[in-house]
Amino acid sequence: MNHTKVALYTLGCKLNYAETSAIGRRLEAEGYETVDFEDTADVYVINTCSVTENADKKCRDIIRRALRRSPAAKVAVVGCYAQLQPREIAAIEGVDLVLGAAEKFKLAQHLQPILHSPKAAVGEWVSCAIDEVDTFESSYSAGERTRAFLKVQDGCDYSCSFCTIPLARGSSRSDRIANIVQSAEEIATLGIKEIVLTGVNIGDFGKSAAIGGREERFLELIQTLDKVEGIERFRISSIEPNLLSNDIIQFVAASQRFVPHFHIPLQSGNNRLLGLMRRRYRRELYAERVAAIKNALPQACIGVDVIVGFPSESEDDFLDTYHFLHHLDISYLHVFTYSEREQTKALDLSPVVPMQERYRRNKMLRILSEKKRHFFYEQHIGKSYTVLWEHEMQEDGTMQGFTENYIKVSAPYQAACVNTLQRVQLAHWQDDGTIAAILV
DSSP states (O other), rough: OOOOOEEEESSOOHHHHHHHHHHHHHHTTTEEEEEEEESOOOOOEEOOOOOSSSHHHHHHHHHHHHHHHOOTTTEEEEEHHHHHHHHHHHTTTTOOEEEETTTTGHHHHHHHGGTTTTOOOOOOEEEOOOOGGGOOOOOOOSSTTEEEEEEEEEEEOOOOOOOHHHHOOSSSSEEHHHHHHHHHHHHHHHHEEEOOOOSSSGGTTTGGGGGEEOOOOHHHHHOOOOOOOOOOOOOOEOGGGGOOOOOHHHHHHHHHHHOSOOOOEEEOSSSSHHHHHOOOOOOHHHHHHHHHHOOOOOOOOOEEEEEEEEOOOOOOHHHHHHHHHSOOOEEEEEEEEOOOTOOGGGGGOOOOOHHHHHHHHHHHHHHHHHHHHHHHHHHHTTTTTEEEEEEEEEEEEEEEEETTTOOOOOOEOGGGGGGGGEEEEEEEETTSSSSEEEHH
């Protein structure tokens, strides 16, 4: 064992959390000791996101924070931002190593040459062309004992005009079902009760360079995982509306383990903008998918991604989206303010929406989201659901957890309930945005 202490930090999505955890386990297998990011470490690893400008700024802030704690520590930056802007990151003061999409899982071997050398003025970077990235690296998070994020797919073959993910992660590719089942069984041995399936475009599951095309499909994957012993719940993180088939919806409706919770990206409720965004559906199909879910699973929670301030979005276009969402039977929104990204087609579109206007539209949709969430929660008061209780005791002496349909609830803390599934009755809305739950 080399006794080198490594601290890891994750920016961005559930997929990044799964990969950071996998990188940490590989480092431990090589003899490194992983410690909390708030501790003093010899190496700080930052797994980056580059979906928004704020993600880039956050990366720089985290680098500075690490070096304030341990000025002599080595800093390695990996992930999406590292793939897109390796030279830019390598030039940030204090950065020693930058690894792109194909190299981040080989972190241990890249660390060895720099561990005992002085900090360089400019960091070393290793990043291949994104079209050379064609392997799949199995990953799952295991830091949070109640649930794990399990990566089943990576990359994307879609070419949405606002998105850098295909440039940062490469083409769509997947793990084999047999490997995913093995990972799920490993997760079960850790005492984790819920698995969240994650990826970039998981509905596109089945493509693999290793098998020369598509041999397996997402429906087959979830049908197989449904039989894994030891996991009480499976949750689908996000799935494109054009890939969410009736077969998938009907399977979830019949399953005892796949929960009635769908997160479905919309991005805009205006068909002209959907065309400019190069999305592969129109709002009519989206409304059909929502109706199909609610018909099969009336209690289902439906989350929506939406972007405001996309180039050429007029006030009428925005209100078209607003009213479409207002009348749609959905449960909450994830609202993103459009930000310009290098190498995307949206940069060629005009007129540009002023930033102040983007923020105003974002606020309007966030208010709508809270109204939607409140209404969804209120519909279920008085009914009984199963809650998976989280580990942390809140400051007010309560414990929190989520029902199968993603209603956040709280009850007086009981240590024996932690990481267990308990039947509760939903009592009333509380000021903290949770529903008070009575253990049945």
